[in-house]
Amino acid sequence: MNWNDCIERTNTHSVKWSYPQEDVIPMCIADMDFQVSPAIVEALQKKAAHGIYGYTTFSDRYFDSIIGWWDKQYDIKIQKEWISFSPGIIPGINVLLSVLTEPGDAVILQDPVYYPFYSTIEAHGCTVLKNTLLYENGRYEMDFDDLEEKARSSKAKVLILCSPHNPVGRVWTKEELERVASIAKEHDLWIISDEMHGDLVFEGHRHLPFIQADPSVRDRIIVCSAPSKTFNIAGLQTSILMIPNKELQLHYQEKLTSFGLMRPNVFGIEGTIAAYEEGTPWLEELRMVLEDNKQYVLNYIKEYMPELQVIQPEATHLIWIDCQKLGMSGEELCTFFLEKARVKFDEGFKFGETGSSFIRMNIACPKERIDMALRRMNEALLEHRIGKQS
Incomplete structure (x- = not known):
């Protein structure tokens, strides 16, 4: 099983990959970008x-x-x-x-x-x-x-x-x-x-x-x-x-x-x-892939994006990220990442008022895609920091 294969999902009736704007990485919707068990x-x-x-x-x-x-x-x-x-x-x-x-x-x-x-x-x-x-x-x-x-x-x-x-x-x-x-x-x-x-x-x-x-x-x-x-x-x-x-x-x-x-x-x-x-052998591999992806996200955000706090997940292929230090919430927060980073997340406010300063990130995809999304986020936050200083 090739867990690093970035399979094309556009034009496949995928909810996750039907976002109308081009060049947006969807890190939302709780399905995986991995092929199922053979x-x-x-x-x-x-x-x-x-x-x-x-x-x-x-x-x-x-x-x-x-x-x-x-x-x-x-x-x-x-x-x-x-x-x-x-x-x-x-x-x-x-x-x-x-x-x-x-x-x-x-x-x-x-x-x-x-x-x-x-x-x-x-x-x-x-x-x-x-x-x-x-x-x-x-x-x-x-x-x-x-x-x-x-x-x-x-x-x-x-x-x-x-x-x-x-x-x-x-x-x-x-x-x-x-x-x-x-x-x-x-x-x-x-x-x-x-x-x-x-x-x-x-x-x-x-x-x-x-x-x-x-x-x-x-x-x-x-x-x-x-x-x-x-x-x-x-x-x-x-x-x-x-x-x-x-x-x-x-x-x-x-x-x-x-x-x-x-x-x-x-x-x-x-x-x-x-x-x-x-399906057990496939699932055992998947768990290792998700563990590796989770740790990669945790390490990257800790090193490069200290404004964000990742809630350490004990389960799921989703990561809940606290963005309160950005001073944004609700629509403003997700619009920022969508327009400045070209990354689509699940909006935290949909999960309740207490989630308004959060985003939900789906890590069930090849690491190459995660890395690209994180780099885009980092660049957007760098511009945000410079903008606040000027």
């Missing part, structure tokens, strides 16, 4: 060669591949009956909220957090209760006192947990998850745990699936997962919801069917099976 390519080619792409259902092999993956990666015995389908995590959460909430209810978020959560909650007529993460000395922690207060609200019905957290990159510890579980149990909250980045954890850390953290609240937990972030196959639109609660599982399936979302993509099934059965 095992996945082979599986999709075989299916394509078959020549019939009709309505698709789920096979025992599909379920076994998921069960086997969770057993191998996390030593968890997933039951087949827990596994539900969704074309994506956000569609799945939408369906869940339609079952778990009524207009006027409240859903707790730990901001700054993955921005589609906000609009998803509001679309169901619910209120967002912000349990803002504590940010101190370049690290984020949960504010448990505030979480307890928010959970005490009679309107609070659901907590959406991002684990590992996007964008701040925290891998929550067993103690942290147990405390969240205790608060949820005391106040009768449902927990939707988005664990999309659980397989992309850096050395020295280990992701703990929420259903493993505290079995006593298992019936109030829904785990959202997928091979899409891990294996770069988001376009195959196949995600997985683990729902141990039998009654909720039934209601979810009924609602999914009523929305016409019950049938998977024919290639998504094949991609999922290939990823979970044969």
